Amino acid sequence: MTPALKTANLTRTFEIGKRLFGPARARVHAVNPMSFEVRPGETLGIVGESGCGKSTLARMLVGLLPPTSGRIEIEGRALDRADPVAFGRLIQYVFQDPVSSLNPRKTIRQIMEAPLRNLHGLKGAALDDRVAEFFDAVNLRPEFLSRYPHEFSGGQAQRIGIARALAASPRILILDEPVSALDVSVQAQVLNLLADLKIRLNLTYLFISHDLAVVEAVSDRIAVLYFGSLVETGPAEKVFASPRHPYTKLLADSAPVVGRPLGGAQSGELPDPLNPPPGCAFAGRCLRASDLCRSAVPDLRAVEGDQFAACHHPLGP
Numbered sequence: 001m002t003p004a005l006k007t008a009n010l011t012r013t014f015e016i017g018k019r020l021f022g023p024a025r026a027r028v029h030a031v032n033p034m035s036f037e038v039r040p041g042e043t044l045g046i047v048g049e050s051g052c053g054k055s056t057l058a059r060m061l062v063g064l065l066p067p068t069s070g071r072i073e074i075e076g077r078a079l080d081r082a083d084p085v086a087f088g089r090l091i092q093y094v095f096q097d098p099v100s101s102l103n104p105r106k107t108i109r110q111i112m113e114a115p116l117r118n119l120h121g122l123k124g125a126a127l128d129d130r131v132a133e134f135f136d137a138v139n140l141r142p143e144f145l146s147r148y149p150h151e152f153s154g155g156q157a158q159r160i161g162i163a164r165a166l167a168a169s170p171r172i173l174i175l176d177e178p179v180s181a182l183d184v185s186v187q188a189q190v191l192n193l194l195a196d197l198k199i200r201l202n203l204t205y206l207f208i209s210h211d212l213a214v215v216e217a218v219s220d221r222i223a224v225l226y227f228g229s230l231v232e233t234g235p236a237e238k239v240f241a242s243p244r245h246p247y248t249k250l251l252a253d254s255a256p257v258v259g260r261p262l263g264g265a266q267s268g269e270l271p272d273p274l275n276p277p278p279g280c281a282f283a284g285r286c287l288r289a290s291d292l293c294r295s296a297v298p299d300l301r302a303v304e305g306d307q308f309a310a311c312h313h314p315l316g317p
């Protein structure tokens with residue numbers, strides 16, 4: 001089956017201004033060569049601590065940030081960076097902070113119309129119909145269209161963000177911490193809405209979050225990101241219940257309560273992103289680390305069925 005979304009060695013480094021002892025500039029390795037697939041209709045959850053590269057990955061996938069190297073394919077077609085319209089028609093982004101992602105000086109109607117004009121050339125009655133259709137799909141009243149973003153609660157603003165993304169008729173939504181900024185009582189409503197829309201519109205989701213409980217609840221498969229690399233992937237019901245990578249186990253053990261973010265896992269020392277270690281980036285925090293771990297980067301390998309871990313000494317079931 002052709003994947004809905006596929007990355008091949010997708011990589012991003014950032015050069016930063018500071019010069020270290022010579023002409024070479026310092027380089028942050030934000031996303032190391034990353035290859036994964038998302039199947040049609042699937043929700044792939046991507047989980048990781050702050051600074052592990054989640055936003056950099058998301059921004060590359062929607063064309064907001066050029067990759068340093070590697071490819072992005074949607075339904076078997078490589079995306080061309082030079083063609084932002086093609087990107088926008090296939091893949092859309094829902095931002096973490098719903099209110100600040102909406103331009104405060106524009107009405108909701110203007111905000112909704114912009115991608116439809118730019119990506120699909122819609123105007124007149126066809127444009128009005130599409131705006132109304134997607135506004136209704138996220139359960140918002142039509143009179144809201146003439147209002148401004150500050151007039152809405154976080155949950156309503158996130159519905160508007162979702163309507164704006166969906167009106168572009170994408171195949172894939174990148175949901176970057178879509179409920180983290182919302183009250184717990186509103187989170188479930190937005191998650192249920194996303195689940196309904198996915199089925200109704202035949203969508204594929206990439207759901208990025210630092211909240212294990214949310215990711216486990218919404219995902220079919222989960223990918224765990226650590227220090228710019230995927231360290232474990234597998235079925236949602238397996239990854240935290242039976243982790244194979246010691247880092248995944250640390251995450252699962254440190255966030256046992258529903259809705260609790262990854263607090264305890266941050267107590268260990270993260271490597272310096274300007275000077276990554278030669279072997280496994282987790283070796284310095286790992287009780288199982290051997291000389292091999294400190295010298296050779298482990299590849300993501302199948303440990304059982306559909307569960308993969310990038311570990312020289314994976315945990316048993």
Ligand SMILES: Nc1ncnc2c1ncn2[C@@H]1O[C@H](COP(=O)(O)OP(=O)(O)OP(=O)(O)O)[C@@H](O)[C@H]1O
Nearest residue numbers: 014016028030049050051052053054055056057273
């Ligand atoms: N524009 C930039 N210039 C330099 N370094 C950057 C830039 N953007 C991100 N980084 C670095 O890349 C790494 C990954 O950052 P990224 O924002 O993608 O992580 P994240 O997992 O989304 O974190 P958070 O959850 O805190 O947003 C970090 O070390 C970060 O400091």
